[in-house]
Amino acid sequence: MDPFIKELKETFINSDDLFLHEEEILDVPVFLVGFKTLIDFTKTKVILQKYRETAISSKKSIGELLNEIGEVKEKDVKEAVSFLMTGKLLIVSNNRRKYVVIEPVPKMLNRAIEPPTNENVLQGSLSSFNEDIETNIGLIRKQINASNIRAEALSVGSEQKTKLSMLYFGGQADKKLVEKIRSSIEKNQDREINNLQNLAKALGFSGWSVISKVNTTELPSETVAFLRKGRVALFVDRYPFALILPCFLWDMFTLENDRNYPIPLMASIRLVRIFGILISLLIPALYVALVAVNPEVLRIELALSIAQSREAIPYPALVEILLMLIILELIIEASVRLPSTIGPTITMVGGIILGQAVVEAKLVSTLLIIILAATTIANSTLVGIQNSLAVRLFKYVLVILASIYGILGILGGIVLISAYFASIETFGISYLNLNYAKEGTKYG
Amino acid sequence: MDKSLHVVLMYLLVHLGLIFFLYPNDIISSSDEGQWLPIAIGLLFHFVLVWIYMKGLSFFPKQNIIHIYSEMGRGFAIFFLLPVFMYLMLVNIIGVRAYSEIITIIFLSNTPSWAIIILFLSISGYLAAKGVEVIFRTGILLALIFIPIIFFVSIASFQNVDWHYLFPLIDDDFHFMTTPSYMKSFSAFIGGFLFLGFTAPHLTYDRKKVLIAAALLIPFFVLAVYIPVLTFGQGTASRFMFPYIMTVDSTYINWLMFDRVTMFFILCLVTFIMLHLSLLLWMAYQIMNHWFPHQPFYSVLPFTIVIFITSIMIIDWKTVERLLWWNSFLQFYVLLTIPLSIYFIGRRRKGRT
Numbered sequence: 001m002d003p004f005i006k007e008l009k010e011t012f013i014n015s016d017d018l019f020l021h022e023e024e025i026l027d028v029p030v031f032l033v034g035f036k037t038l039i040d041f042t043k044t045k046v047i048l049q050k051y052r053e054t055a056i057s058s059k060k061s062i063g064e065l066l067n068e069i070g071e072v073k074e075k076d077v078k079e080a081v082s083f084l085m086t087g088k089l090l091i092v093s094n095n096r097r098k099y100v101v102i103e104p105v106p107k108m109l110n111r112a113i114e115p116p117t118n119e120n121v122l123q124g125s126l127s128s129f130n131e132d133i134e135t136n137i138g139l140i141r142k143q144i145n146a147s148n149i150r151a152e153a154l155s156v157g158s159e160q161k162t163k164l165s166m167l168y169f170g171g172q173a174d175k176k177l178v179e180k181i182r183s184s185i186e187k188n189q190d191r192e193i194n195n196l197q198n199l200a201k202a203l204g205f206s207g208w209s210v211i212s213k214v215n216t217t218e219l220p221s222e223t224v225a226f227l228r229k230g231r232v233a234l235f236v237d238r239y240p241f242a243l244i245l246p247c248f249l250w251d252m253f254t255l256e257n258d259r260n261y262p263i264p265l266m267a268s269i270r271l272v273r274i275f276g277i278l279i280s281l282l283i284p285a286l287y288v289a290l291v292a293v294n295p296e297v298l299r300i301e302l303a304l305s306i307a308q309s310r311e312a313i314p315y316p317a318l319v320e321i322l323l324m325l326i327i328l329e330l331i332i333e334a335s336v337r338l339p340s341t342i343g344p345t346i347t348m349v350g351g352i353i354l355g356q357a358v359v360e361a362k363l364v365s366t367l368l369i370i371i372l373a374a375t376t377i378a379n380s381t382l383v384g385i386q387n388s389l390a391v392r393l394f395k396y397v398l399v400i401l402a403s404i405y406g407i408l409g410i411l412g413g414i415v416l417i418s419a420y421f422a423s424i425e426t427f428g429i430s431y432l433n434l435n436y437a438k439e440g441t442k443y444g
Numbered sequence: 445m446d447k448s449l450h451v452v453l454m455y456l457l458v459h460l461g462l463i464f465f466l467y468p469n470d471i472i473s474s475s476d477e478g479q480w481l482p483i484a485i486g487l488l489f490h491f492v493l494v495w496i497y498m499k500g501l502s503f504f505p506k507q508n509i510i511h512i513y514s515e516m517g518r519g520f521a522i523f524f525l526l527p528v529f530m531y532l533m534l535v536n537i538i539g540v541r542a543y544s545e546i547i548t549i550i551f552l553s554n555t556p557s558w559a560i561i562i563l564f565l566s567i568s569g570y571l572a573a574k575g576v577e578v579i580f581r582t583g584i585l586l587a588l589i590f591i592p593i594i595f596f597v598s599i600a601s602f603q604n605v606d607w608h609y610l611f612p613l614i615d616d617d618f619h620f621m622t623t624p625s626y627m628k629s630f631s632a633f634i635g636g637f638l639f640l641g642f643t644a645p646h647l648t649y650d651r652k653k654v655l656i657a658a659a660l661l662i663p664f665f666v667l668a669v670y671i672p673v674l675t676f677g678q679g680t681a682s683r684f685m686f687p688y689i690m691t692v693d694s695t696y697i698n699w700l701m702f703d704r705v706t707m708f709f710i711l712c713l714v715t716f717i718m719l720h721l722s723l724l725l726w727m728a729y730q731i732m733n734h735w736f737p738h739q740p741f742y743s744v745l746p747f748t749i750v751i752f753i754t755s756i757m758i759i760d761w762k763t764v765e766r767l768l769w770w771n772s773f774l775q776f777y778v779l780l781t782i783p784l785s786i787y788f789i790g791r792r793r794k795g796r797t
Contacts, residue, residue: 294552300703405559408547411712412563412715419571422578
């Protein structure tokens with residue numbers, strides 16, 4: 001047997017889905033090598049057959065035929081292995097120094113293009129990205145018919161290659177930004193990218209930033225809007241999201257889909273989201289501050305009624321609110337974990353616990369339940385799961401500060417969070433940038 | 445990098461923080477009637493000094509005052525910058541101590557002031573260590589969040605105004621010029637613009653816009669004094685430690701669920717003061733960094749520790765007042781020499797070329 005084939009076989013020892021199929025093409029014995037699990041072998045063979053017939057009728061030599069159907073490569077095991085891994089079919093003949101890589105009919109291993117699962121769209125285009133990077137880029141090209149979309153293919157990883165693709169509008173996106181992203185990915189060639197933390201490292205970000213420096217969206221329509229404003233979208237193969245760079249605070253409140261409504265409605269929807277972040281940050285902290293530290297700020301009537309509702313509650317406001325907030329976080333986390341068939345159980349049980357039992361048992365005050373509900377609802381108005389998670393965390397900073405310093409603590413906390421937001425920079429571009437499309441990175 | 449908006453907003457915030465606490469009392473107790481005269485004179489100083497300062501700085505594009513002085517020679521730099529450094533530290537110490545005291549007086553009476561000082565210093569230290577651009581950006585966010593509240597409260601404070609207290613309009617002798625409290629009131633008039641000379645290589649700004657910001661501040665300078673006077677009359681108002689805050693405290697808004705709007709008002713101002721403190725810390729770091737280059741963290745941390753220890757050693761409000769009085773001399777020295785010297789160095793340099 002050919003040493004090349006032998007070596008391939010040894011590399012994939014115990015991989016039973018590797019096939020080595022002996023064939024004759026134009027009377028030359030060859031091996032067809034590939035993975036059963038990645039290649040639709042029957043269909044591929046039919047196509048090969050067709051090529052063979054036309055070659056016979058036009059009297060081509062085997063060399064010409066192979067040149068025509070694929071790429072001829074020098075025998076190099078390492079390269080061949082990576083071709084096999086990406087689902088290519090190799091045609092190897094015994095007595096030649098070269099082999100041919102052809103693009104077979106692949107097994108259908110992708111989802112179809114479906115409506116989004118993480119982001120709901122009202123009155124807007126519904127298709128969302130899926131796991132296949134090429135489908136995603138195709139969706140973008142379909143979404144906007146523009147010749148100046150650039151799609152640069154990059155790949156990272158030393159052992160396992162991950163395909164990355166960087167999309168931007170030529171002429172619109174800042175060249176410096178594109179260059180910075182490209183060079184930082186190229187610098188981190190040997191890093192493996194399995195998740196967004198890896199990607200953040202590869203882009204040179206700290207893994208400890210609470211606010212995610214990449215904005216994710218699974219909607220081509222949103223992505224195109226970002227691209228049009230001069231941002232850069234990164235696609236990672238097998239990750240059904242576009243990663244938008246740089247990311248800004250304002251993205252928390254805006255969706256491109258808002259622009260499908262008249263301007264006053266758009267403005268009020270966005271205002272609601274701004275209220276959302278303020279309420280989810282401030283209300284729990286205000287409760288602690290007003291109940292425990294500064295009750296005199298409230299109207300006397302209000303202060304009394306709050307005091308009355310807390311009459312039989314055996315622990316301080318901070319413990320009370322932390323207890324309930326943690327239960328609430330557990331409910332949210334549980335409803336993400338559970339299969340959707342059992343999910344409603346959690347809502348029901350949680351609803352009963354929160355709604356009635358806890359209050360009737362005099363473990364927490366009724367007011368607190370209202371506040372928790374308002375907080376959770378307000379938190380969900382923010383755009384982007386990663387953002388609402390960050391706000392959920394910031395809320396605790398404020399609650400703890402409020403329990404020590406009262407209202408002063410809340411405002412101090414706001415300064416702290418504002419300072420944190422202000423200190424975030426992505427490739428030299430501030431997180432608080434409002435006018436990126438106009439200014440570009442020239443001030444970055 | 446033109447960041448006029450950043451600088452203008454910071455200018456507003458820093459001054460708003462200075463105007464509403466000690467300044468109304470200083471003015472009201474310095475003159476019995478016609479308070480507009482001391483205010484006008486103070487504002488004149490403010491405008492003239494800011495103009496001279498910025499004019500002087502405009503001779504040196506992309507240079508801050510540290511560069512300018514060190515170009516003139518080492519001795520020169522020490523002669524001018526050392527007092528500035530001392531002034532910055534002293535203002536920081538007094539500021540931290542005074543505002544923590546104010547907060548304990550007005551609310552949080554159970555919290556020890558060292559705890560409040562820690563909060564102040566940790567927040568402004570964090571900001572200062574992050575650098576000037578972060579401070580200015582934070583300023584924008586805070587302005588967006590808190591300026592509406594300030595406006596709302598300022599308008600609400602007109603509730604109990606009696607316009608008869610406006611008279612008499614003329615104070616015929618200028619005896620207020622000699623009172624110590626008028627000297628102290630200058631910390632509001634001229635205590636906030638020093639940072640304009642430090643931002644240079646990082647941020648630049650349009651001089652005209654800063655002057656517009658200064659003009660925008662005029663109503664606040666006037667209101668902070670006149671609203672208490674118009675509400676209580678000069679005699680009563682002069683007995684309060686914080687006349688404006690007392691006035692706000694006396695307002696009653698029917699539909700609001702909060703009884704004390706003051707609290708929010710004061711605390712909004714306190715956040716501006718935190719910002720100012722961080723700016724002062726950063727300026728002090730800049731001066732240190734010029735002599736011994738290092739990371740901001742390594743000087744901000746010792747600064748905050750020194751400030752913390754010193755401000756804890758100040759036992760009572762009397763000492764704070766005395767320090768404020770001493771500081772007003774240093775302040776006059778620094779805030780008169782710096783703008784003027786910058787201006788003359790600039791003129792001379794221009795004449796030479």
